[in-house]
Amino acid sequence: MSFPATASQTVGPYFSIGLSYLNSVSVCAESAEGEHISISGQVLDGDGVPVPDAQLELWQADDKGRFAGFDPGESGATAEDFQGFARIPTDERGVFRFHTIRPGTVVTLEGTSQAPHIVVLLFMRGLLKHLVTRIYFANDPRNTGDPVLLTVPPERRQTLLAEPTAEQPEQYRWDIRLQGENETVFFAY
Numbered sequence: 401m402s403f404p405a406t407a408s409q410t411v412g413p414y415f416s417i418g419l420s421y422l423n424s425v426s427v428c429a430e431s432a433e434g435e436h437i438s439i440s441g442q443v444l445d446g447d448g449v450p451v452p453d454a455q456l457e458l459w460q461a462d463d464k465g466r467f468a469g470f471d472p473g474e475s476g477a478t479a480e481d482f483q484g485f486a487r488i489p490t491d492e493r494g495v496f497r498f499h500t501i502r503p504g505t506v507v508t509l510e511g512t513s514q515a516p517h518i519v520v521l522l523f524m525r526g527l528l529k530h531l532v533t534r535i536y537f538a539n540d541p542r543n544t545g546d547p548v549l550l551t552v553p554p555e556r557r558q559t560l561l562a563e564p565t566a567e568q569p570e571q572y573r574w575d576i577r578l579q580g581e582n583e584t585v586f587f588a589y
Contacts, residue, residue, distance in 0.1 A: 422487045423455075423487050423488065423489050424486040424487060424488065424498070425486075425488065425497065425498055425499060426486060426498060426499040426500065427458055427460060427482075427483060427484060427485065427486045427498060427499065427500035427501070428462075428481060428482040428483060428484075428499070428500055428501055429481035429482070431481045432462070432481045432482045432501050433462070433463060433482075433501070434462060434463030434501030434502060434504075435463065435501060435502040435570070436499065436500075436501055436570065437499075437500060437501065437502050437570050437571070437572060438497060438498065438499050438500075438570065438571050438572070439497070439498055439500070439518075439535065439562055439571075439572045439573075439574055440495065440496065440497040440498075440571070440572075440573060440574075441495070441496060441573055441574045441575040441576065442490075442493070442494045442495050442496070442575050442576070443456075443490050443494045443496065443522070443524070443575075443576045443578070444494060444575060444576070444577050444578065445578050445579065446578055446579030446580045447580075448580070449494075450490075450492075450493050450494025450495070451490060451494045451524055451578070452490060452491065452492045452493065452494055453489070453490065453524060453525060454489070454490045454494065454496075454522060454523065454524035454576075455487060455488065455489050455490070455522070455523045455524065456487070456488045456489075456490075456496055456498075456520050456521070456522055456523075456576075457485070457486075457487050457488075457520070457521040457522075457523070457530075458485065458486045458487075458488065458498065458500070458518055458519070458520055459484060459485050459518070459519045459521075460484055460500065460503045460517070460518040460519065461484065461503045461504055461506050461516075462482045462484065462501065462503065462504065463501050463502065463503065463504045464504045465503070465504035465505045465506045465507060466504075467484055467506075468482055468483055468484035468485070469484075482501070486498060486500075500518070502516060502537065503516040503517065503518060504516060505542060512547055513542070513545065513546075514546050514547065514548065515536055515537075515540055515542035515543045515545070515546035515549065516536070516537055516540060516542065517534045517535060517536050517537075517546070517548075518534065518535040519532070519534055520532070520533050520534060520535060520576075522576060531578075531586045532586060532587045532589050533560065533576070533584055533585060533586050533587060534548065534549075534560055534587070535560065535561075535562050535574050536549060536560050536561050536562070537561065537562055537572070538561040538562060538563045538564065539564075543557075543561075548587075552585050556585050557585075558582075559577070559582055559583065559584045559585050560584070560585055561574070562574035
């Protein structure tokens with residue numbers, strides 16, 4: 401017996417229904433240890449038009465490079481006031497903003513050091529599968545040795561770098577461009 405192929409389907413048009421209770425504006429509590437920062441930006445399509453109904457899922461280590469709920473080796477437990485995860489929706493102008501702490505260097509199980517970064521999964525209507533990218537921090541000297549960042553061509557790495565604002569260095573700007581000039585680097589998985 402053979403079965404007909406199932407048609408693929410994009411997410412939407414009611415992507416956010418039933419998910420809003422998971423939305424947050426913070427990866428950690430105000431009491432979390434570490435350098436508190438905020439990151440804001442905008443999700444833009446290939447024509448530079450804002451995407452008003454995208455959702456970012458964030459996963460990151462704490463300031464010591466530890467992930468909540470996962471303790472490889474002797475790094476210790478993560479504090480209760482650090483979740484390390486958040487789901488951030490864009491507004492009607494495609495803008496997102498969240499509060500977190502600057503992550504520390506992550507050491508993999510193989511002993512390789514990764515520069516401080518935040519893993520970002522992007523969900524939105526029109527996608528069959530979410531997109532995966534990372535936020536690194538501009539001018540961090542550890543970026544030069546990050547094994548993932550080194551796989552990206554040098555001329556495209558700036559799309560992964562959050563830049564501190566001139567007025568308030570604890571506030572960073574990072575935009576997601578889905579296509580076109582300065583398209584954000586997305587990773588295969």
